[in-house]
Amino acid sequence: MSKKFKVLDSNKKNFTKNEIAERKEAENLAGDxxxxxQVxxxxxxxxxxxxxxxxxxxxxxxxxxxxLDRAMLESYxxxxxxxKEASRKLSEQGITITDEDGNYIEHPMVRTLEKATKNIRSTASELGLTVDSRLRIYIPKENEKKKTLKDVFG
Incomplete structure (x- = not known):
């Protein structure tokens, strides 16, 4: 499985002119x-x-x-x-319930809530709905200053 594609401006790898042109074209085709x-x-x-x-x-x-990304948005x-449903049920019924022996156990909705939270975080990140994922899309790569021997060794 290949690595996630990074926008050219936020990628730290040094590309050749041909690779830069190919990446720019891929970014244009991906978004334009x-x-x-669908609204x-x-x-x-x-x-x-x-x-x-x-x-x-x-x-x-x-x-x-x-x-094309609509299925991911629908999933989110x-x-x-x-x-929301798991949260509502847990607030009504509590996070613990009693089993047939009278012992307190974790409500099954807690696991559902954890799974939903994990999937929301994952899909939101894929869609650019989190701060980190938006930063990866939009923050351009900083121009690194070339270090001279004097900078390195004083």
């Missing part, structure tokens, strides 16, 4: 010329997922995401709705 993200939420989403889709779509459209919204 493709159908923009309305898909009908198959539940009401909470639709609400989340509507809440973030204007900001998502500012990112280099296109309609669905996991968000699972997170």
């Amino acid at each position: 010329g493709l159908e923009p993200m 309305t939420p898909p009908k198959h989403l539940n009401p909470v997922a639709k609400y989340e889709y509507k809440r973030i779509i204007k900001d998502v459209q500012k990112l280099p995401l296109r309609n 919204c669905l996991w968000y709705s699972v997170f």
Whole structure:
């Protein structure tokens, strides 16, 4: 499996002129010329997922995401709705329940909440919805100052 593709401006590797041209072309093709993200939420989403889709779509459209990325955005919204439902149930029922022997055990929704949180974090990062992932997209590589022997050895 290959490494994740980094935007040319934030990549620290030294590229040849041909590699730079190829990467720029790949970045343009990845973000331009493709159908923009659908503004309305898909009908198959539940009401909470639709609400989340509507809440973030204007900001998502500012990112280099296109309609091809919609499945990932839908996944994020669905996991968000699972997170909300699990949170609601846990606040109503508590994080511990009693088993048939009267012992306190962890509520099964705790694991569901943990899984939803993990998947939200993962999909949000893939979509550029986290600060770190946006920084990787937009912060250009700093021009490194060439060090002279005097700089290194004083």
